[in-house]
Amino acid sequence: MTPERLIDLHDGWQLAEVPPGLDGPALADLPDSAWLSASVPGSAHGALLATGRIPDPFYACNEAGVAWVAERRWAWRLRFDADELAPREDLVFEGLDTYCTVWLNGERLLASDNMFVPRRADVLERLRPHGNELLLCFDPPLARARAVEAVHGKRALWNGDSARLHARKAQYHFGWDWGPELLVSGPWRAVRRHGWSARVADLEVRTRLDVAARRATLQVSACIEGQGAGAALRCDFELLDPEGRAVARAAVAAGARAEATLTLDDARLWWPRGLGDQPLYTVVARVVDGDRSLAEDRRRVGLRDLRLVQAEVAGEAGSSFHFEVNGREFFAGGANWIPDDSLLERITPARYRQRVAQAAAANMNMLRVWGGGIYEHEAFYEACDEMGLLVWQDFMFACGLYPANDAFLASVRAEAEAAVKRLRHHACLALWCGNNEDYMLAESVGLAGPGVPAERFEARAIYEGLLPEVCAALDPGRPYWPGSPFTPGDAKSSDATVGDRHSWEVWHQQMLPYQCYGDVQARFVSEFGMQSHPSLALFESVLPEDERFPGSRTVQWHNKAGSPAGPDGHRRLAVYLADNLRVGPTLAEHVYATQFVQAEAMRVAYQDFRRRWQRPGARAVGGALVWQLNDCWPVTSWALIDAAGTVKPAWHAVRRALAPVAVAVRLEAGQARLAVMNGTTEALTPTLQLRVFALDGRQLASSRLALDVPASASAETTQALPLLGGPVVAELCALDAEGRELARDCAWTEPFRFYQLGGACIDIVRTGSALALSCDRPVKGLWLQGADLDDNFIDLVPGPARRIGVAGALPATLQAVALDHAGRTVPVLDRGG
Numbered sequence: 001m002t003p004e005r006l007i008d009l010h011d012g013w014q015l016a017e018v019p020p021g022l023d024g025p026a027l028a029d030l031p032d033s034a035w036l037s038a039s040v041p042g043s044a045h046g047a048l049l050a051t052g053r054i055p056d057p058f059y060a061c062n063e064a065g066v067a068w069v070a071e072r073r074w075a076w077r078l079r080f081d082a083d084e085l086a087p088r089e090d091l092v093f094e095g096l097d098t099y100c101t102v103w104l105n106g107e108r109l110l111a112s113d114n115m116f117v118p119r120r121a122d123v124l125e126r127l128r129p130h131g132n133e134l135l136l137c138f139d140p141p142l143a144r145a146r147a148v149e150a151v152h153g154k155r156a157l158w159n160g161d162s163a164r165l166h167a168r169k170a171q172y173h174f175g176w177d178w179g180p181e182l183l184v185s186g187p188w189r190a191v192r193r194h195g196w197s198a199r200v201a202d203l204e205v206r207t208r209l210d211v212a213a214r215r216a217t218l219q220v221s222a223c224i225e226g227q228g229a230g231a232a233l234r235c236d237f238e239l240l241d242p243e244g245r246a247v248a249r250a251a252v253a254a255g256a257r258a259e260a261t262l263t264l265d266d267a268r269l270w271w272p273r274g275l276g277d278q279p280l281y282t283v284v285a286r287v288v289d290g291d292r293s294l295a296e297d298r299r300r301v302g303l304r305d306l307r308l309v310q311a312e313v314a315g316e317a318g319s320s321f322h323f324e325v326n327g328r329e330f331f332a333g334g335a336n337w338i339p340d341d342s343l344l345e346r347i348t349p350a351r352y353r354q355r356v357a358q359a360a361a362a363n364m365n366m367l368r369v370w371g372g373g374i375y376e377h378e379a380f381y382e383a384c385d386e387m388g389l390l391v392w393q394d395f396m397f398a399c400g401l402y403p404a405n406d407a408f409l410a411s412v413r414a415e416a417e418a419a420v421k422r423l424r425h426h427a428c429l430a431l432w433c434g435n436n437e438d439y440m441l442a443e444s445v446g447l448a449g450p451g452v453p454a455e456r457f458e459a460r461a462i463y464e465g466l467l468p469e470v471c472a473a474l475d476p477g478r479p480y481w482p483g484s485p486f487t488p489g490d491a492k493s494s495d496a497t498v499g500d501r502h503s504w505e506v507w508h509q510q511m512l513p514y515q516c517y518g519d520v521q522a523r524f525v526s527e528f529g530m531q532s533h534p535s536l537a538l539f540e541s542v543l544p545e546d547e548r549f550p551g552s553r554t555v556q557w558h559n560k561a562g563s564p565a566g567p568d569g570h571r572r573l574a575v576y577l578a579d580n581l582r583v584g585p586t587l588a589e590h591v592y593a594t595q596f597v598q599a600e601a602m603r604v605a606y607q608d609f610r611r612r613w614q615r616p617g618a619r620a621v622g623g624a625l626v627w628q629l630n631d632c633w634p635v636t637s638w639a640l641i642d643a644a645g646t647v648k649p650a651w652h653a654v655r656r657a658l659a660p661v662a663v664a665v666r667l668e669a670g671q672a673r674l675a676v677m678n679g680t681t682e683a684l685t686p687t688l689q690l691r692v693f694a695l696d697g698r699q700l701a702s703s704r705l706a707l708d709v710p711a712s713a714s715a716e717t718t719q720a721l722p723l724l725g726g727p728v729v730a731e732l733c734a735l736d737a738e739g740r741e742l743a744r745d746c747a748w749t750e751p752f753r754f755y756q757l758g759g760a761c762i763d764i765v766r767t768g769s770a771l772a773l774s775c776d777r778p779v780k781g782l783w784l785q786g787a788d789l790d791d792n793f794i795d796l797v798p799g800p801a802r803r804i805g806v807a808g809a810l811p812a813t814l815q816a817v818a819l820d821h822a823g824r825t826v827p828v829l830d831r832g833g
């Protein structure tokens with residue numbers, strides 16, 4: 001019996017446009033000149049771009065100019081030899097986007113219409129030793145989706161063409177309020193040749209954990225295919241510890257399903273970031289014939305007991321919505337994740353790691369994989385496993401009234417089973433969620449909500465039937481939530497006392513000032529956000545010279561927010577700018593101003609949501625996930641990190657607000673409200689030092705008080721203030737027993753537009769491998785570029801200099817801008833030491 005052999009069919013592909021009426025084997029008649037080189041995973045847009053056949057779709061308004069690509073049929077061709085055949089030979093297609101017919105040596109192998117369902121075809125009889133020809137023919141996605149829509153009818157939605165609801169294709173490809181319409185097609189995941197005599201078709205690990213005893217019991221089961229007649233194959237299971245040492249073993253007969261129980265004492269527990277380490281064990285299943293290994297599969301697992309808790313909130317209606325791991329409750333602070341590029345093939349494992357690491361470095365412990373994107377790449381979940389970022393995983397439905405006809409349900413079932421089987425072993429996976437905003441949309445058209453008969457909203461068959469069924473069967477024990485947002489029972493999905501909630505009172509709906517986030521009620525805020533421009537460098541890279549001004553057509557083209565009535569992102573931005581700032585005419589000033597407002601909004605939001613984490617038995621707000629962490633192209637959006645991977649000021653505001661220990665100060669009539677959020681596992685009694693300054697730098701008040709803050713809790717108090725008579729800034733620092741700063745926050749008299757802050761003398765001095773920042777009068781939002789700083793977008797007040805760590809080389813100058821201080825190059829002074 002021959003050991004299995006997996007061959008990645010990555011190189012040597014060619015792409016050609018398929019003239020109307022031609023198909024399959026007839027494509028052989030196309031002249032060689034019609035074929036251009038391509039690679040898999042890939043897309044037609046990607047191959048045309050790489051060979052200079054289309055301009056960069058992200059530049060200027062080229063998105064419109066390349067729309068023709070999506071309207072054509074594209075064929076991918078690979079010629080290969082197969083001189084050595086195994087007893088079984090399959091071609092494996094990990095992902096075909098979306099409407100694809102596959103031909104091998106002129107024979108039709110399969111047809112796909114769901115980009116999320118991997119396909120496998122037995123080709124043993126069809127392969128020949130030399131000159132095999134594999135053809136993948138992709139139809140225009142919109143045309144195919146519309147053909148289905150024509151049969152089943154138009155349905156309500158937000159974002160994109162209504163036909164998308166009938167297509168099992170990444171919904172954001174149809175265009176979203178932060179993304180271009182780029183209806184890519186192609187083999188977006190790997191194509192492989194698999195030769196085998198036996199294979200592990202599926203490997204499942206079900207873990208039971210006795211946290212107190214540190215004892216883990218792993219039920220492992222492998223589905224094994226291929227059995228040489230009479231062959232007495234064995235399946236060896238092994239559990240490897242994080243260092244790769246075998247700590248448990250079992251050997252069983254390799255029947256169609258091989259099962260065993262592995263137990264482990266002294267188990268090392270996996271924790272979300274901030275609560276502990278992320279040790280990862282590996283379960284290996286090996287099919288052996290005598291002493292020869294024929295096939296193998298492995299799963300990396302973390303041993304942890306994670307629960308979704310919905311418990312009483314003392315003194316309030318409804319119930320909490322929070323997570324508990326290994327018996328410890330924690331506040332889930334994080335973000336919504338969208339696909340990191342419109343051309344998925346460009347997202348490398350290194351890029352996934354970088355983006356997840358940026359979320360981790362912002363003190364996040366949860367990412368929501370949003371329902372309009374994709375079930376993400378392995379590299380994403382592996383990075384989350386290793387960095388301790390939990391994943392709220394949506395199934396791929398977003399902002400629409402999806403059909404529930406039999407064909408659609410069958411396709412969704414295959415997709416859900418494939419996704420659950422592929423992802424269920426990941427330690428990071430916290431929860432399955434049925435959809436994004438489909439209950440909200442159904443309510444908005446009267447098909448759901450209080451008093452509306454459930455059957456009126458037919459997609460419940462998916463979210464309350466098919467998906468929980470698949471999860472219960474293939475991944476029991478992991479929480480399933482029907483939608484985001486969702487409220488059980490006969491209540492609106494926007495109910496603030498139960499379940500999760502999307503808080504769009506700020507930006508959408510009534511466009512509340514961001515300073516009002518404290519009035520926003522929710523048990524778990526799974527979306528909220530504020531827009532800003534990308535970094536100036538990235539923005540200018542896609543704006544023609546003469547379009548580099550705030551109101552230009554191309555700037556507007558790169559802001560997709562709006563409704564069927566038209567784009568409105570620029571208008572909403574204008575309102576928030578007008579509310580808070582005086583903004584200069586240049587693009588650079590507009591970039592800083594929008595990023596300033598976003599950073600302030602994030603500071604207020606995360607602080608106000610996290611303050612409500614409160615204490616055991618009163619977990620009023622269990623988490624906050626901002627819309628959105630990242631971008632898929634250069635755009636004005638709600639992202640904290642732009643498409644070049646550059647973090648915005650808001651990223652630093654979030655990092656500070658989600659730090660293990662964070663503080664918040666609010667100026668109120670005659671007093672300051674002080675809050676401490678303690679995410680550590682230790683109780684703390686910090687000294688709260690409050691200093692109040694006039695804007696000319698005079699110190700008007702100073703006080704210190706001690707505040708007890710239990711572990712994993714928040715506590716508040718107030719400090720009386722003298723009559724201040726004019727605009728001020730209050731700096732709150734939490735100090736430990738040695739007087740070291742644990743956390744800091746500043747509150748200013750607002751709105752900023754009412755007064756001038758310019759003219760401050762800001763000193764930036766090199767001290768060893770750090771910078772010391774000082775000023776003669778208060779400075780708001782000092783944004784320094786040109787070095788990798790461990791803090792930025794900083795408020796400065798007179799007094800001791802602020803020490804900022806620098807990763808990597810210390811430059812001689814930096815780009816500096818602050819509120820009412822024009823952007824300029826500033827020297828990094830060297831005072832030795």
Ligand code: BMA
Pocket residue numbers: 176177178372398399436437527627
């Ligand atoms: C919510 C999200 C996204 C959208 C965002 C910003 O609706 O679910 O669909 O992009 O708000 O409008």
